[in-house]
Amino acid sequence: MKIKNFLVYLGLLLPATGSAQRPADLANPLVNTVKPRFDFFAAASLPYGMVALGPDTHHGDLWNAGYRYNDPYILNFSHVHNTQTAGIPVMPVVGPCKALQGLQASKCRLSHKGEVAKPGYHKLLLEDYGITAELTASQRTGFHRYTFPAAKEAHVIMDLTAALGPVKMLWGYARKKSNREIEGYSLMAPTFRRKKNCTVYFVARFSKPFDKLSFWGASATDSTAQELVNGTLTSDRKAGVYASYYNLKKGAQVLLQVGISFVSMENARMNLDKEMPDADFEKAVARAKQAWNDYLGRIEVSGGTRKQQVKFYTDLMHTAIGRRISEDVNGQYIDNTGPVSIVRNVPLTSKGAPAWHFMDADGLWGTQWNLNILWSMVYPDYGNDLAQTFLSYYRNAGVLARESWGGALCYVMVGDQTTPLLAALMQTGQSRFNKEEALAGAYKNAFPGGIRDRAGYEAGNKPGGGGIDWYLQYGYVPYEISSRGDGFHRGGTAMTLEYAYQDWCIAQMARSMGKNEVYGPFMKRAGYWRNVYDPSSGYMRPKDTLGHWLKPFDPVATANSGGFATPGFIESNAAIYSYYVPQDIKALIQARGGAASFIENLEARFKSATGTGFAAEHGAHGWAWVDYDNQPGCHMAHLFSHAGAPWKTQYWVRQVKELTFGDTTVSAGYRGDEDQGQMGALSALMALGLFDVQGLADVGPSLEITSPVFSKIVFHLPNNKTFQIRTRVPAAGVDDTYIQSVLLNGKLWNRFEFPFSRFANGGTMNIALGPEPNKAWGTRK
Structure with a gap:
């Protein structure tokens, strides 16, 4: 033309279309809430806010808990909804108080009549009680507004030792500070991922003086029972408090503000005083909405359909709820890496605000194909918060972290997932951290004594499941790693491929810093993917310490090989991991028979996966030829461009966007595990028509162009x-x-x-x- x-x-x-509405009007927190993760739903919250205030309908799990849209009852409203932290449940009721009988005793039928859920605000009718509950938040404070019916008695319950989501509580404490104020804490037990205790402190401030305040603790004769406690405080393995109001008139309102902190009750009060200077609920809602418009509005879209706009801003919203700040307004945060907890400080700006945010953050496994790109493009402040958080562990605990929960090093998934983010921020000119420190931390992780010693969730003193020593010895991680160490995800072939990409990222960091003595050796290691590529089968294939290929071998799961992952791989299989060479796609294409053969085989995989929506059922990843439910294959549709057929990338990206991520109903939208906003970020990038298979980690990075929907x-x-x-x-x-x-x-x-x-x-x-x-x-x- x-x-x-x-x-x-x-x-x-x-x-x-839709040009009159702001982004926060379009985003819909209810999308895909039928079977969500505990940390998934967060309407009454700010971007990356410490507080995520919302209703809970089910507890006891991570992947199927929190607010489930089709559940029959609401159990409570709680303030912390993270992958491994939870806390401070509240439940308003009318009639006789049943707080001592547990959350189930005070449950209320879940009604969606008149429900409003928008970023920064949630409104629900507690139909059994006739109470209208409205919720909003600042970064570190939750704000409730309860409108009551005429009632002889009403109560606001705080069960401080109730199990919430995947978290159990060891101890609770509360005391009366005035006739309108309570303070206390909940002590969280360790979890499978978070190996140490963690405390969340609170100060709860009511707009209306209590008519009565009651405390309870554990029974002296029955460890499972609870009983009322005389006095003005409780401290026990079973503990809670409830505020009572009598003879309320119809329309009476009780406003409740709850400041939290992971450091102390004093800091919780400071957070509350700083962020909620008055009791004006409408102003708080307006501030929350503005915060979301500021975040979402960094990318303005018009055109397309309303459904596409709703999904796009919902996707962007998800990118800001999977990780949450954990430092207080004065910059203090808890470091739980050593034998005792230490209060540390984030540096403050000239205005007295934290210069960066210390994050409670799940790992970065696979974020090179979603969040790293989006952060580098438009949200580098948030990407740098993650980088600074993980680098702080390197300074204080000696290891560049890959996950942070409750101020403790955690070991989700495998490898050194932070290095691709550091590289992307550096190569795009967006880094705000010390580059020398970043390279030193990444370098240490690439050898024994670093994070790559550890397989998934391997937290012992003598880790071996990561196999980095074998990687250096053999040029790959042998199949026998599956029997070494005590962690999970010990798939040697997958580890080899991920380590090789991470080594390439280190090489790119070194090259941009002029450190050729690091660049050369790590570029050599970036080619170790060839050591697990089997030309006879055309797939990446497990190999043992003697150099023998694993037999029998199938690229996808069979009845005998298990569906979560096939031998040698991590939450996937050879069919998908055989495309995991982002650092050298041209060489991979040649190794797999050249461009024509590569395109033909890849397209056959996508055609076969159309009927499944290009996604496996969560936990059945080993069976899939294409799987946009999980991280290892999130780049596959974009590979056609690199083989010389960009029109096929345009076609298949659009198909995945519509079939896998296009829905906006409560039961669909992400086809499984949304995983801290990663799939939201990928869906957003597909809608925008921009991507990068290399995760923007190369020197002089490029953005790949596909077809935008707007x-x-x-x-x-x-x-x-x-x-x-x-x-x-x-x-x-x-x-x-x-x-x-x-x-x-x-x-x-x-x-x-x-x-x-x-x-x-x-x-x-x-x-x-x-x-x-x-x-x-x-x-x-």
Whole structure:
């Protein structure tokens, strides 16, 4: 298409749909809440806020707990919804108080009549009690507004030792501070992932003086029973408190503000006083909504369908709820890495605010294909918070962390997952951490004595399940690692592939810093993927210490090999991990028979997976040929471009976007484990039409172009510049799957990727879309 005609074509602008609504009006926290993770639902919350205030309908698990939309009853409202931390449940009731009988005794039928759930606000009717509950939050404080019916007696219950989500409580404490205020704490027991105790402190401030305040503790004769305690405090293995009000008139309101801290009750009070300076609920809701609009509004979209806009902003919302700050307003946080807890301090800015946030954060396994890209593009402040958190462990505990819960080192999944994030932030010019320290931490992790010693969840003093010593000895992690160490995910072939990519990331960091003595050896290690590639089968294949290939071998699970993962792999199989060479896709394509063969085989996999929505059932990953329910294969649809067929990437990315991530109902939207916003980030990138198989970790990184679903996208960049993408189709209703031509800053662009620096410096991209592939576009080297 000639430039003149292209510009005329772009000038046929269509009115944008939904342009009057702000992003927070479009995001829907209820999407995919039928069977969510405990940390998944967070309406009354701020982006990355310590407090995630919401209703709980089920406890006892991580992957199927918290707020489940189809459950019959609400058990409580609680303030902490993290993967491994929970706490401070509240339940308002009318009638006789049954607090001592446990959460189930005070449950209320869950009604969706009149329910409102938006980022920063949640409203529910507690139908059995006639109470309207409204919730909002600041970063470290929850705010409840309960509107009561006429009632002879009403109570607000806080069961401080009730088990919440995946967390059990060891001890509870509460004391009366005034006729409107209670303070205390809950001591969380260790979990499978978080091996140490963790305490959440609170200060609860009521708008209306109590008519009576009652405490309970454990029975002296029955460890499972609870009994009322005389006095103004309780401290016990079973402990709680409830505030009572009598002869309430219809419409009476009780406002409750709960500040929390992982450091102390004094800090919880400080957080409350600082963040909730008054008891104006509407102002608090407005502040929360504005915070979400500020976050979501960094990317403005128009055009597409309303459903696509709702899903996009819901996806972006998810990227800000999977990890949460854990330092207080004064910068203090708990370090639980040693034998005793230590209070440490995040540096403060000139305005007295924390210079960065110490995070409670699940691992970064697989984030090179979702969050790392999005953070580097638009949200580097949040990416740097994670980087600084994990680097603080290197400074204080000697190891660059891969997970943080309750201020303690945790060992979720495998490898050194932080290094790809550090590399991406460095190569995109977005890093705000000490690069020398980052390289030193990543370097240490790549040898015995670092984090790669440990397999998943391996926390002992003599770890061996990570196999980094064998990786260095053999050039791969042998199959026998499955019987070594006491951790999980001991899949040697998968470890080899992930370590090789992480080694390449270290090499890129070193190269950008001029450290050739590090660059050379790690580039050699980045090629270790070849040591587990079996040319005779065309797959990555487990190998033992003698160099023998595992027999029998199948690329996907069979009746005898198990469905969660096949031997040698981690939550996946050879069929998917055989594409796990992001550091050298060209070499992988050649090893697997060249471009034509590579494309043919990859497309066959996608065609076979269409009926399953390109996703395995969670926990059945070993059976899948394509699996967008889990991290190892999140880049596969983008590989066609690297083999010379970008039109096939455009087609299959669009198919995955619609079938796997396109729904906005309460029962679908992410096809399984959303996993801390990773799938939300991937879905958002697909909608935007941008990606990078290498995770932006290479020196001079590029962004790959696919077909956006919106007619206009405006990125508000960290340097106060903007990058705009505009797309047009020949006529309304015409299929817009395929890229016909691209103008980058007014000039024709015929490559499927463009330098990240062009994006970061601001500019425009105009994309003409159509119903038929233009096989000439995007193939220029």
